[in-house]
Every structure is written in C-alpha cells, then in structure tokens.
Amino acid sequence: EAGVVQSPRYKIIEKKQPVAFWCNPISGHNTLYWYRQNLGQGPELLIRYENEEAVDDSQLPKDRFSAERLKGVDSTLKIQPAELGDSAVYLCASSKAGDTQYFGPGTRLTVL
C-alpha cells in the first residue's frame, strides 16, 4: 500500500513569494492533516480535514495561509506571501477517523 505522498520535497523561495505544497493521502483515509515542524520541535497542527471539510483550522494563520481539499482526497497548502519565519518542514498526515496518523516525508521550505 502506498504511503502519504508529498511534493515537492524541498522548496527554496524568496520572502514575499507564494508557495504551494501538495499532499496525496493513503487511499481510504478520510482524515487529512497539515502540520508545521520547526527545527528541533515536534509537529504542530495547522489544519485538519474530515473528507472535504476543514474541521479544525484554529492554528492556521489565515492572513497568509490557505488550504483546500477538493473532492476529499488530495490537498494543497498555500502560503502567500511567505515570510522568513515560515521556514520549516510542512508535514501531511492521514488517518481513518480517530485512528493512527500516517505521515508523509514532508516538504522542507526555506525562505530567504
């Protein structure tokens, strides 16, 4: 069974530029999560989807971050404009409702 797929794996941009990350969850997993992991820290939840509905986006900085999960499968996380402090690893995870989460390899974002 294929795991969670994320792309790109690495992204380097200049501040004020837009950037987007893509995630394809494990087949059959209706719950999808986006996390941000700063260096030396544990992951912090940005947004959680149940199917196509964002059920927890309380930690998403909505002034510059947006996410969508059209059709309840793939998801895209966007930052516009990016700031220096956004440099981090962005992790996508998926699960069946209430069950163990499985993580993708992450996208390492560097904002210069």
Next chain:
Amino acid sequence: GNSVTQMEGPVTLSEEAFLTINCTYTATGYPSLFWYVQYPGEGLQLLLKATKADDKGSNKGFEATYRKETTSFHLEKGSVQVSDSAVYFCALISQGGTYKYIFGTGTRLKVLA
C-alpha cells in the same frame, strides 16, 4: 490543556546499551499514546502505540507501557543499534471527538559503534 513532556536530548549511547526515553503527559480523560520515530530527512513513522491503561506497545525491540497512575509512557529498548539513531517523539491523541494529536518536542538519540 493537554500536553506531552519528553526528556531533552541528545541522548548518546554505545551500541548494545539499554535505552530509556522518558515521556509524561497531561490530559483529560483517557488518551491514546504513541511513539513516533523520525530518521534524518524523513517524515514521522509510527513506532508503537497503546490505547488504554496498562497496555504495552512494542515494535522492533522497543516497548512502552501506558502508566495512568504516573501519567507516563517511557520508551525502552534493551540493546540499541547504530541504526536506531533518530529523533523520537512521544504523542497523545485526545478523545471526545477532536482526535487532536499533541506531540512532545522530540528526543534525539545518537548510537555510537
């Protein structure tokens, strides 16, 4: 609110040494507890889990016991290998419909040959 506290790293051990990484938690109700491992340049992988008090999760020689009386979920391995070098995260998932993961800050383990 819910929280997870892990021992600070790095933890440096010689090959075949005994490993303990401490994890304690604060939570309402009865959370499920997890250990994840993150190898360099990779995402988090589930190592083991326990869903109720006194459960023991085990995998690849690692084990941890859900201790409700001490609110702990310490990770242990009897004989570590160089390939175990990674960052280990303790996590809990709150119940009651939110299913929100709370992670510790991670503990880096270095195993020397």
